[in-house]
Every structure is written in C-alpha cells, then in structure tokens.
Amino acid sequence: MTSFMLSGTNASKISSQLTHLRHQMGTPAVGMVLTLVVVCGESDQYDAVRAATEAAREHPSRILVVIPRDPSEPNRLDAEIRFGESTPGEVILLRLYGELTRHADSVVSPLLLTDTPVVAWWPSDCPEVPAADPIGMLAQRRIVDARSAPDSVKAIAGRARGYVPGDTDLAWTRLTTWRSLLAAAFDQPVAKVKRGTVEAVPGHASALLLAAWLGERLGAPVKVSDSSGPGLTSVKLVSGDGDITITRGDGRLAMLSRPGQPDRRVALARRPTSDLLAEELRRLDPDEIYAAAIQRLARTRKS
Amino acid sequence: MSRENPQPQADRPRAEELTATGTAHEGAVTTATAASIAGITEALIESNPLRDPRDKRLPRVAGPCVLVLFGVTGDLARKKLLPAIYDLANRGLLPPGFSLVGFARRDWEDQDFAQLTHDAVKEHARTPFREEVWKQLSEGIFFCRGEFTDDGAFDALAMMLKEIDETRGTGGNYGFYLSVPPKFFPVVVQQLKRTDLADGPGGSWRRVVIEKPFGHDLRSAQELNAITSAVFPESSVFRIDHYLGKETVQNILALRFANNLFEPIWNRGYVDHVQITMAEDIGIGGRAGYYDGIGAARDVIQNHLLQLLALVGMEDPTSFGADSLRREKEKVLKAVRLPSDLSLTTARGRYGAGWQGGEPVIGYTQEEGIPPDSITETYAAIKLEIANRRWAGVPFYLRTGKRLSRRVTEVAVVFQRAPHLPFSKDDTEILGQNALVIRVQPDEGITVRFGSKVPGTAMEVRDVSMDFAYGESFMESSPEAYERLLLDVLIGDPPLFPHQREVELSWKILDPIEDFWSTQGPPEEYPAGTWGPASADEMMARDGHVWRRL
Numbered sequence: 019m020t021s022f023m024l025s026g027t028n029a030s031k032i033s034s035q036l037t038h039l040r041h042q043m044g045t046p047a048v049g050m051v052l053t054l055v056v057v058c059g060e061s062d063q064y065d066a067v068r069a070a071t072e073a074a075r076e077h078p079s080r081i082l083v084v085i086p087r088d089p090s091e092p093n094r095l096d097a098e099i100r101f102g103e104s105t106p107g108e109v110i111l112l113r114l115y116g117e118l119t120r121h122a123d124s125v126v127s128p129l130l131l132t133d134t135p136v137v138a139w140w141p142s143d144c145p146e147v148p149a150a151d152p153i154g155m156l157a158q159r160r161i162v163d164a165r166s167a168p169d170s171v172k173a174i175a176g177r178a179r180g181y182v183p184g185d186t187d188l189a190w191t192r193l194t195t196w197r198s199l200l201a202a203a204f205d206q207p208v209a210k211v212k213r214g215t216v217e218a219v220p221g222h223a224s225a226l227l228l229a230a231w232l233g234e235r236l237g238a239p240v241k242v243s244d245s246s247g248p249g250l251t252s253v254k255l256v257s258g259d260g261d262i263t264i265t266r267g268d269g270r271l272a273m274l275s276r277p278g279q280p281d282r283r284v285a286l287a288r289r290p291t292s293d294l295l296a297e298e299l300r301r302l303d304p305d306e307i308y309a310a311a312i313q314r315l316a317r318t319r320k321s
Numbered sequence: 322m323s324r325e326n327p328q329p330q331a332d333r334p335r336a337e338e339l340t341a342t343g344t345a346h347e348g349a350v351t352t353a354t355a356a357s358i359a360g361i362t363e364a365l366i367e368s369n370p371l372r373d374p375r376d377k378r379l380p381r382v383a384g385p386c387v388l389v390l391f392g393v394t395g396d397l398a399r400k401k402l403l404p405a406i407y408d409l410a411n412r413g414l415l416p417p418g419f420s421l422v423g424f425a426r427r428d429w430e431d432q433d434f435a436q437l438t439h440d441a442v443k444e445h446a447r448t449p450f451r452e453e454v455w456k457q458l459s460e461g462i463f464f465c466r467g468e469f470t471d472d473g474a475f476d477a478l479a480m481m482l483k484e485i486d487e488t489r490g491t492g493g494n495y496g497f498y499l500s501v502p503p504k505f506f507p508v509v510v511q512q513l514k515r516t517d518l519a520d521g522p523g524g525s526w527r528r529v530v531i532e533k534p535f536g537h538d539l540r541s542a543q544e545l546n547a548i549t550s551a552v553f554p555e556s557s558v559f560r561i562d563h564y565l566g567k568e569t570v571q572n573i574l575a576l577r578f579a580n581n582l583f584e585p586i587w588n589r590g591y592v593d594h595v596q597i598t599m600a601e602d603i604g605i606g607g608r609a610g611y612y613d614g615i616g617a618a619r620d621v622i623q624n625h626l627l628q629l630l631a632l633v634g635m636e637d638p639t640s641f642g643a644d645s646l647r648r649e650k651e652k653v654l655k656a657v658r659l660p661s662d663l664s665l666t667t668a669r670g671r672y673g674a675g676w677q678g679g680e681p682v683i684g685y686t687q688e689e690g691i692p693p694d695s696i697t698e699t700y701a702a703i704k705l706e707i708a709n710r711r712w713a714g715v716p717f718y719l720r721t722g723k724r725l726s727r728r729v730t731e732v733a734v735v736f737q738r739a740p741h742l743p744f745s746k747d748d749t750e751i752l753g754q755n756a757l758v759i760r761v762q763p764d765e766g767i768t769v770r771f772g773s774k775v776p777g778t779a780m781e782v783r784d785v786s787m788d789f790a791y792g793e794s795f796m797e798s799s800p801e802a803y804e805r806l807l808l809d810v811l812i813g814d815p816p817l818f819p820h821q822r823e824v825e826l827s828w829k830i831l832d833p834i835e836d837f838w839s840t841q842g843p844p845e846e847y848p849a850g851t852w853g854p855a856s857a858d859e860m861m862a863r864d865g866h867v868w869r870r871l
Contacts, residue, residue, distance in 0.1 A: 197371070197378070205372075205382075205384050237370075282417040303377075305378070307375060
C-alpha cells in the first residue's frame with residue numbers, strides 16, 4: 019500500500035497529487051463506481067476505514083474520510099492519501115482544523131468522482147437531519163447508525179422526524195437476515211397473526227425496528243421485551259394455527275418452528291460492519307419499507 | 322406458472338437485475354410500470370404479508386424443497402454443484418429445511434456423502450467456510466444407495482423423500498438433477514415415473530434438471546426430449562447451459578437494452594461483422610470416450626456459441642420473462658442461414674503435437690482412447706448469416722477450439738470503417754476498425770476499441786482500448802454460474818434455461834455442416850498452442866476479414 023501525506027493543503031493540491039500518484043502506479047483509469055464520504059472522529063476512524071475498504075472490494079469507491087479536529091486551532095487541512103493492494107479504490111483521510119471543521123463540504127465537493135453516486139456515512143455521531151447537513155446535501159444516500167448513539171432507543175425512535183428519502187440506518191440493515199427468514203416462513207400460508215413479541219438485550223434499536231416492521235406488515239401489535247442477549251434473541255408470532263418462533267441464543271445458529279412442521283435450524287450469524295455497508299451500497303434508491311417502519315415506530319412510541 | 326411458483330414476485334427482481342445498471346433509467350421505468358406494480362403489490366401482500374416488491378433487500382429465497390442429485394461422485398458435482406449449494410446456503414438463499422439427497426452406486430451411509438460434500442465445499446466453495454452454515458446444511462444431507470435399474474432402490478428413494486417431507490417440512494417439492502450421461506436418462510426418468518416421483522400432489526412441484534449434451538443431432542435431441550417430456554411437462558424441464566448463468570452473458574442484455582448508446586448502431590448500418598470465440602488451452606483430457614465422434618462444433622458451437630449469437634442478435638423482448646425472452650431467441654435462431662458453399666465458409670482442424678504455454682503436449686490422435694483413424698475435429702469455425710432486416714449481409718463468425726494459445730471466450734462486434742477519413746492516408750495507416758468486445762471469460766468485462774490521436778505534432782491516429790472490468794467495478798467474486806442456475810431451478814424461474822425449441826433450432830443449423838464434414842475425411846492438423854488451422858484464416862481472408870488476435 020502506498021501512503022502519502024500532505025499537510026496544510028487544499029482540495030486542488032490533493033486532486034493533482036492523486037492524478038500524479040495514479041500515473042506513477044501505471045493505473046490511470048480505474049472503474050470506481052461511487053464516492054463514499056465517511057464523517058467520524060479520530061477514535062472511530064480506524065474501524066470505519068477498515069469496514070469501508072472491505073466493502074469497497076464489492077463496490078470499488080473513492081473513500082473520503084472527514085475527521086474534524088480542534089476547532090480552536092488555526093485553519094488547516096491535512097490529507098493522507100492511501101491506495102494500493104488493500105483496496106481497489108482510493109482512501110483519502112482529511113483532517114480539518116479551525117473554522118474549516120464547519121466547512122467540510124468545501125473540501126469534499128471538489129474531490130467527488132464525477133457523475134457517480136455519493137454516499138455519506140456517519141459511523142458514530144450524526145446530524146439531527148442528515149439531509150440538511152452540508153455533507154449530507156452532497157449525497158444521494160445517507161447512512162447513520164443508531165447503535166452507536168448514546169441512547170439508541172431514542173435515536174431510532176426519532177429518525178422519522180428528520181427523514182428524507184435516501185436516509186437509512188445500519189440498525190435496519192442488521193435486520194435483513196432476520197426479515198428474510200421471517201418472510202420465508204410466511205411463504206407458505208399462515209393464519210392471521212394476532213400478536214407478537216421480539217426479544218433482545220435492553221436498549222436494542224434493531225429490535226424496536228423489527229417489531230415496528232412486523233406490526234406494520236401484519237397489522238397486529240408486536241411488543242419488545244428484554245432478554246440477556248446476545249443481540250436479538252427471538253421473535254414469536256401468535257397466529258390462529260399456533261406460534262411461529264425463531265430463537266437464537268448464541269448469535270449464530272437459530273431455530274425456526276412453525277405450526278404443523280418440524281423445527282429446523284438455520285444459520286443466522288451477526289454480520290460485520292463491512293457486510294452491512296456493502297448491502298447499503300448495493301441499492302442506492304430510497305428504502306420505502308424502512309421509512310414505513312420508522313414512521314410506525316415514531317407513532318407507537320408517542321401514543 | 323402461478324400454480325408452480327410460490328413467490329409471484331420472482332419475476333420482478335429479475336427484470337430489475339437485468340436492466341438496472343444505471344439509475345438515470347429508473348425514472349422512465351417508474352411511470353411505465355407503476356400500474357403493474359400496484360397490481361403485483363396487492364396480490365403479493367395477500368399471499369405473504371412480509372413480502373413487498375419495493376423491499377429489495379430481501380433476497381429471492383427458494384421455497385422448502387429437496388434436491389435429489391444423481392451422479393454425486395462426478396467431477397461436476399464435486400467441483401461445481403455441491404460448492405454452489407453451500408454458497409447459496411451461506412448467502413442465506415436456501416430455505417430452512419432444504420435437503421439434499423445423493424443417489425449413487427456406492428456402498429455409503431448418509432455421513433459418507435456428507436463427508437464428500439464437506440470436502441468438496443472446503444476445497445471449491447467460493448465463500449468462506451462457516452461452521453453454522455455447514456451445520457444447517459449437513460442436517461439435511463441424505464444418501465440413497467442403488468443402481469438405476471434397481472426398482473428397490475427407487476422405492477427406497479420414494480420412501481426416503483416422503484420421510485424427509487415429514488421430518489424437514491419440504492412439502493413434496495423435489496428437484497431431480499441428472500448429472501449422469503444421457504444414456505441413463507431413459508431409465509432414471511422411467512423410474513421416477515414408476516415410483517410416482519415425477520408427479521407431485523397439488524400445490525407441490527417436481528422439476529428435472531439436465532445437462533448438455535442435449536443429443537448429438539436433431540433426431541437424437543428429439544428422442545431425448547421424447548423421453549423426458551413423456552414424464553415431465555416442458556415447464557418442469559430445466560436444461561442447464563452454464564454459460565447463460567454467467568454474469569457477463571446476462572450483462573449482454575443489460576448492455577443492449579438498458580442503454581441508449583449502443584442500440585442505434587447495433588445493426589447492418591454500422592456493424593461490419595461479428596466474431597464469437599471460445600478458445601480453450603486444454604486438450605480433451607480424460608474425456609476421450611465422450612469427445613471422439615462428437616467434436617468441437619457439437620460440444621461448444623451448438624449450445625454456448627449459438628446461445629451467445631442469439632443474445633447478441635435478438636430483437637428486444639417485451640419483458641424479461643421466460644416466454645418473451647425465449648421467443649426472441651427462437652426468432653433469431655430461426656433466421657440463421659448457412660452459406661451455400663460450406664467448403665469455403667467453414668473450417669475444421671485438430672491439434673497435433675506442439676508446445677502449449679511452454680510445455681510440450683501430444684496431438685489429438687496420440688491421446689489415450691482416440692483411434693488413429695478418427696476424423697473428429699477439435700477446432701471448428703463457421704460463418705453464419707442472419708436473414709432479417711437488422712442483420713442481412715452481416716456475417717457472424719463462430720470459432721472454438723482446444724489446445725489453442727490461451728483460454729478466452731468473447732463476443733466481438735466489429736464496426737465498419739468510417740465512411741470518409743479527412744486525414745491523409747499515412748496518418749491513418751495503422752488505424753483498425755472500431756470494435757465492442759464482450760469478454761465472457763476470463764477477466765469478465767467489456768472493451769471498446771477506437772482510434773485516437775497519438776500525442777505529438779503530427780496527426781497520427783492509432784487504435785486504443787477502453788476497458789470496463791467487472792472485477793474492478795463490481796464484486797470481488799461474482800456468483801458462480803451454477804449458483805444462479807440452481808437457485809433459479811429451486812425458485813422455478815426459467816428465462817436462463819434454453820427451451821427444447823431452441824435446442825432443436827440449433828441442431829438444424831449445425832446438422833448440415835456436420836453432414837458435410839463427415840464426408841471430408843480427417844480434419845486439417847494445427848500445432849497445439851497456435852490459433853488453429855490455416856483454412857480458418859483463409860476462410861476469413863476470402864471475406865476480407867481477419868480473426869482478432871486474442
């Protein structure tokens with residue numbers, strides 16, 4: 019991997035340095051499909067970059083990491099350019115000092131790949147309304163993560179307020195395997211579901227979303243109760259024919275039971291952040307099902 | 322179809338997948354299909370409240386079912402099928418309760434077959450090995466021992482399947498994968514009929530999967546079809562041509578029909594000729610028994626290359642459903658015409674001893690099991706024409722061969738020269754023809770070749786290539802063709818499988834050529850590691866063309 023540092027620089031210098039480095043490596047044209055802008059603090063930077071580079075193996079991207087530093091220092095932009103074996107795209111770490119911390123978009127905007135989608139990701143702290151954020155305004159897709167918020171439950175319940183099509187939350191992405199399994203269980207006819215329960219460790223944002231989604235789709239009350247984990251541990255739906263349950267005690271292998279059918283074991287492992295991110299990058303259109311789930315969640319929490 | 326297909330939404334994601342390479346395109350689609358989506362949504366919500374066509378995160382998952390694999394010890398099963406099943410499970414695309422039954426002569430128990438599967442998966446699977454996935458899969462692995470002629474063995478199989486339905490909840494849905502030589506088809510299919518396995522009770526499905534070769538000429542293909550169609554309806558027969566499961570081959574449709582850039586020039590007004598090539602660097606290996614008497618044209622041109630021709634040459638289908646897609650492919654195959662003088666428009670050869678990639682290799686007639694007086698070809702090149710408004714007068718050249726210089730499969734659409742060049746003759750001396758190349762394997766992608774000015778004070782124009790590599794723009798490893806095709810079988814989604822009518826049309830194209838060749842004695846020899854016999858180059862030269870150097 020090649021790494022190159024520029025301190026006290028600006029976007030146009032970074033840009034020409036990139037072109038120069040690419041010529042030097044002998045790869046002037048690369049088939050990158052999108053720009054991923056990661057906004058995070060210095061302490062989250064390592065894990066976020068690692069997940070983003072992993073995901074870039076499926077979706078070659080230019081990854082721009084925006085790290086706001088001390089706003090009381092004089093204005094300054096430091097850049098670190100990485101590219102080479104570990105990633106098919108490029109990674110540029112941007113460290114912003116002084117007043118520049120509030121004008122990150124002025125650095126990011128000239129570095130976006132031309133005419134390809136832009137995705138913004140806040141792995142930890144995120145703006146109240148991502149679409150109104152200067153960086154968020156540049157992006158078609160805005161990814162946040164309720165799990166990293168200080169109060170995940172409050173965070174996920176408040177998502178509907180600032181929702182703009184194109185927003186998404188990794189707490190929702192974590193549910194895809196569960197939802198897929200539940201949907202498969204309903205592929206054979208099932209009597210009307212009367213009520214349901216989702217069990218998870220206390221304060222689990224995804225559990226609330228899953229309950230909201232099930233409630234919305236099945237038209238039945240679905241409540242959330244606490245268990246000792248890890249993560250989501252079970253879903254139980256009470257229907258006229260009997261119970262449909264999925265239980266997962268170890269975070270890896272689940273048991274599916276349906277009325278009139280033998281119990282079956284199904285792999286249902288928790289997925290690493292890179293997988294979640296890769297899933298998000300696969301579809302860049304607004305997720306209406308997610309919108310319906312957060313709106314229901316907001317409604318039911320209020321009443 | 323709806324009776325068979327437990328997931329009515331299966332059609333829509335398919336259309337999405339095939340067309341959605343650009344997002345700008347989506348606006349138009351939204352308005353055009355809004356009405357039909359509303360219809361689908363209602364029907365779907367009624368059948369499964371948790372599914373919604375707008376919910377694109379949920380993958381297409383097969384319904385509960387059993388896959389019965391005949392010929393489990395073969396190379397194909399070990400290297401492709403079993404790993405593909407694991408990869409599907411790993412991606413969460415197999416239903417809970419999915420079961421796999423192996424049928425073979427071996428004196429084995431369930432766990433022996435599980436062990437074979439385990440080893441095959443460890444060695445050949447594309448995705449990483451995960452213990453919990455294996456646990457889920459291995460619980461559903463069973464083995465049934467017997468000969469194909471043994472009634473008792475098939476009675477046992479029927480019993481076993483019934484039991485699996487009860488213990489694993491597979492609901493009487495069975496797929497039978499015949500990974501065995503075609504001579505065993507009649508007996509296996511008859512056994513399935515006798516034991517009532519070919520006919521499921523209402524609400525369940527039975528499907529049979531067969532591999533090429535689909536006969537060796539028109540008559541044998543019809544006979545083969547008579548055997549399967551006597552027992553299974555055409556809609557339950559899935560003929561696997563693994564080329565159609567490849568991402569790049571499906572991308573031909575996306576390239577042509579999702580873009581506005583290429584279609585206007587995709588006709589005789591701009592295209593000079595088309596070259597479709599499948600070159601292999603290997604010899605016949607241990608396949609002497611199968612290969613001798615069959616030859617390159619029957620082995621490759623009849624299925625893979627004519628399917629590629631159909632996809633490149635067809636008109637736009639009204640939808641990406643199986644019916645419309647197959648109808649368009651049939652139309653173009655029906656319009657294929659052979660030139661009148663086959664001696665000038667076909668070429669065949671067989672490899673002699675030589676050097677291939679730095680190693681000395683033996684010739685075809687020295688391979689073990691090949692009679693010295695064999696007249697089988699290992700290289701075949703043919704010229705075809707398509708008699709319709711779009712393609713009249715545009716030759717399609719198809720070539721395939723073994724022990725060529727390297728392994729490559731591609732479709733090259735070569736365009737006409739510019740009608741007028743405002744440069745002096747010296748400036749454009751080395752300028753070739755524009756070409757659009759679809760690289761099928763290896764290094765899947767698309768290349769566009771066009772002229773560009775060489776930097777400097779003189780106006781010199783030279784060919785340059787612009788590359789789109791799949792591996793670079795998407796996915797570290799795209800799903801194997803067999804993964805896609807197996808999933809389509811289990812879901813019951815047939816567009817990627819050739820219909821019997823296509824098989825027969827392809828034989829109608831090839832049979833006259835084979836008849837002609839059979840009167841011509843042994844084929845011309847070419848040294849291994851080269852690009853085929855001289856007669857193939859002469860064939861092109863007569864039309865003023867040359868093969869692309871690959």
